[in-house]
Amino acid sequence: MPSEQLLELSEERTIERINLQLRVQHFALMVSVTLLILTGLALLYRDSAFGRFLIALEGGFEARGTIHRIAAGLLIATAFYHLFYILFSRAGHEEFMQMLLRAQDFKDYGAALLYDLGLRAQRPQLDRYSYREKFQYWAFALFVVIMIISGFILWFHDWFFGLLPKWAFDVALAVHSGTGTLILIVLTLWHLYLVHLAPGRFPIDWSFWDGKISEKQLQQEHPLEYKRLKEKGVL
Amino acid sequence: MKRLIALAVIIGSAIIVSSWPSYGQRDPNARCLLECHGKPDFKREVAPGQFKSLYVDYEQFKASVHKEKLCVDCHTDVTVIPHQRRPEQIHCLQCHYQGNVVGAPVSERPEKYKESVHGKAFERGDPNAPDCKSCHTVHAVRPPTDPLSPVYRANIPKTCASCHVEIYTEYLEGVHGQALRNNVLESAVCSDCHREHDLFPPDDPRSSLHPQNVANTCARCHTDVKIMERRGVPVKQVEAFKKSFHGIAIEFGILRSANCVSCHEYHKILSSRDPRSPIHPLNLAQTCGQCHPNASSNVARGRFHIIPSDPDAGIVFWVYEFYRWLTIVMTAGFIFYIVLDLYGRWRHARRSSHG
Numbered sequence: 124m125p126s127e128q129l130l131e132l133s134e135e136r137t138i139e140r141i142n143l144q145l146r147v148q149h150f151a152l153m154v155s156v157t158l159l160i161l162t163g164l165a166l167l168y169r170d171s172a173f174g175r176f177l178i179a180l181e182g183g184f185e186a187r188g189t190i191h192r193i194a195a196g197l198l199i200a201t202a203f204y205h206l207f208y209i210l211f212s213r214a215g216h217e218e219f220m221q222m223l224l225r226a227q228d229f230k231d232y233g234a235a236l237l238y239d240l241g242l243r244a245q246r247p248q249l250d251r252y253s254y255r256e257k258f259q260y261w262a263f264a265l266f267v268v269i270m271i272i273s274g275f276i277l278w279f280h281d282w283f284f285g286l287l288p289k290w291a292f293d294v295a296l297a298v299h300s301g302t303g304t305l306i307l308i309v310l311t312l313w314h315l316y317l318v319h320l321a322p323g324r325f326p327i328d329w330s331f332w333d334g335k336i337s338e339k340q341l342q343q344e345h346p347l348e349y350k351r352l353k354e355k356g357v358l
Numbered sequence: 359m360k361r362l363i364a365l366a367v368i369i370g371s372a373i374i375v376s377s378w379p380s381y382g383q384r385d386p387n388a389r390c391l392l393e394c395h396g397k398p399d400f401k402r403e404v405a406p407g408q409f410k411s412l413y414v415d416y417e418q419f420k421a422s423v424h425k426e427k428l429c430v431d432c433h434t435d436v437t438v439i440p441h442q443r444r445p446e447q448i449h450c451l452q453c454h455y456q457g458n459v460v461g462a463p464v465s466e467r468p469e470k471y472k473e474s475v476h477g478k479a480f481e482r483g484d485p486n487a488p489d490c491k492s493c494h495t496v497h498a499v500r501p502p503t504d505p506l507s508p509v510y511r512a513n514i515p516k517t518c519a520s521c522h523v524e525i526y527t528e529y530l531e532g533v534h535g536q537a538l539r540n541n542v543l544e545s546a547v548c549s550d551c552h553r554e555h556d557l558f559p560p561d562d563p564r565s566s567l568h569p570q571n572v573a574n575t576c577a578r579c580h581t582d583v584k585i586m587e588r589r590g591v592p593v594k595q596v597e598a599f600k601k602s603f604h605g606i607a608i609e610f611g612i613l614r615s616a617n618c619v620s621c622h623e624y625h626k627i628l629s630s631r632d633p634r635s636p637i638h639p640l641n642l643a644q645t646c647g648q649c650h651p652n653a654s655s656n657v658a659r660g661r662f663h664i665i666p667s668d669p670d671a672g673i674v675f676w677v678y679e680f681y682r683w684l685t686i687v688m689t690a691g692f693i694f695y696i697v698l699d700l701y702g703r704w705r706h707a708r709r710s711s712h713g
Contacts, residue, residue, distance in 0.1 A: 169606065184610035239702025285652040289660030293674045296603075297666050301681025308685060312692035322703055 141334035151201040158194035162187050163303045228254040250347040273299040389439045390429045418498035450490045470555035514547040528625040572617040598663035
């Protein structure tokens with residue numbers, strides 16, 4: 124049957140869906156956030172064996188703080204690099220424009236829920252960036268902004284003492300640890316589930332490293348992008 | 359009748375004996391007291407024109423913990439009375455040692471004392487260094503529970519003041535000294551913070567006043583709900599400190615971080631309502647400025663010693679609650695989403711395999 128032939132072909136052939144620029148940015152983000160979470164958790168759970176293990180692993184209490192700030196430096200650099208990339212490079216700007224939220228994304232999200240529940244026969248037709256990618260991107264963008272601002276207040280408290288009331292530091296601390304915990308939850312239960320742990324991808328999806336996706340997966344998960352590439356003759 | 363007379367004689371002699379000077383003829387200590395040491399002006403010329411009193415207030419001795427003892431029980435080198443030579447100085451450990459046969463109570467305190475600042479100074483030969491008798495007195499040793507004892511709670515500051523008089527005057531101005539003057543016996547006295555026998559300098563990790571131990575030392579009273587409620591003092595301050603930046607840094611050995619006394623002072627601790635207090639809102643900029651040079655009046659705008667999960671924390675409590683609920687709701691939402699996603703995939707797989 125022709126459809127089966129197509130499936131077999133598509134599974135073997137891959138295309139580079141994520142360019143090197145984005146892969147490098149994602150890698151820097153991944154490394155810095157992992158370090159920030161491990162050093163942050165060490166402080167948050169300092170009273171437990173888990174926290175003490177992390178602190179020992181990080182070379183002691185003060186080294187833990189130093190690693191946290193170095194990783195923060197990497198995150199801030201990555202954030203600014205990304206900002207320049209989407210503002211001043213054509214490729215970056217095009218990616219960003221596709222990342223903007225549209226009403227269709229919320230409709231797709233509702234349709235996907237109904238489809239999973241069996242209340243809808245058709246899977247929603249998703250594009251290059253679906254509601255999944257967009258929600259994650261914007262959630263992390265917001266998280267990074269919150270963490271950089273609150274982290275800066277805590278990092279440079281001596282300077283901010285002349286500027287902010289005492290309660291602002293307490294709020295910054297509560298926000299920093301609260302958002303940090305939230306990031307951990309979103310990363311593990313949502314991001315890691317979607318990209319690595321879900322059936323069909325487990326244990327790891329290497330596209331974060333090589334940017335490649337099989338035509339079959341592209342056709343299944345991003346049918347609109349697949350169609351567009353097919354029309355352009357890229358595939 | 360004969361029996362009645364005999365009874366009268368016994369009672370009468372008992373009255374006479376008891377109204378006698380208390381070192382009655384039968385008191386074995388009488389030999390020491392009658393001729394010499396019982397006389398208030400009995401003294402010895404230690405240098406030309408300089409005298410040392412050798413008088414022993416026997417009334418005080420008879421009220422002391424050693425009332426059953428004989429003079430020669432301690433002054434063991436006195437074998438003939440009157441003695442020919444000056445008796446050697448006696449030492450408490452003559453009796454108070456492990457395994458003594460006279461039933462003298464033994465504790466670790468003398469050993470602790472030997473390690474303390476006072477013991478070390480004494481060992482170096484510092485003439486001002488106190489030993490046991492400096493605080494416990496010589497012949498009038500009373501238990502610490504006796505209000506007449508120099509080591510009774512209310513008397514401890516005065517006892518320490520016999521050497522540390524300047525600190526004593528500072529202490530009396532602070533809240534603890536004021537409370538003690540108002541007969542609040544549960545107020546802190548010197549030994550509550552400095553300890554008595556194991557008294558170390560603050561840079562010694564064993565010291566109750568080492569930066570890492572200060573909060574726990576204050577906590578001995580300041581986490582006691584009953585005492586703090588009686589005195590109208592908040593009780594969560596120590597817990598909040600330990601959860602704060604300063605407390606965490608101290609816990610992990612960054613000793614330059616602030617501890618309780620960095621802001622509250624120590625001997626002259628004053629209420630935040632007192633304009634002289636370093637924690638009075640108008641003085642906070644200067645107090646915080648000791649470590650944070652940019653501190654301005656801003657540092658007084660906000661609550662101190664807050665626990666985020668406690669409604670007393672104000673806005674911080676609400677931020678904390680917001681994040682707590684957001685985290686709970688989002689965790690539940692993600693788990694729901696994962697379950698739904700797996701269910702959807704399973705349904706789809708089953709349908710396509712059937713179809």
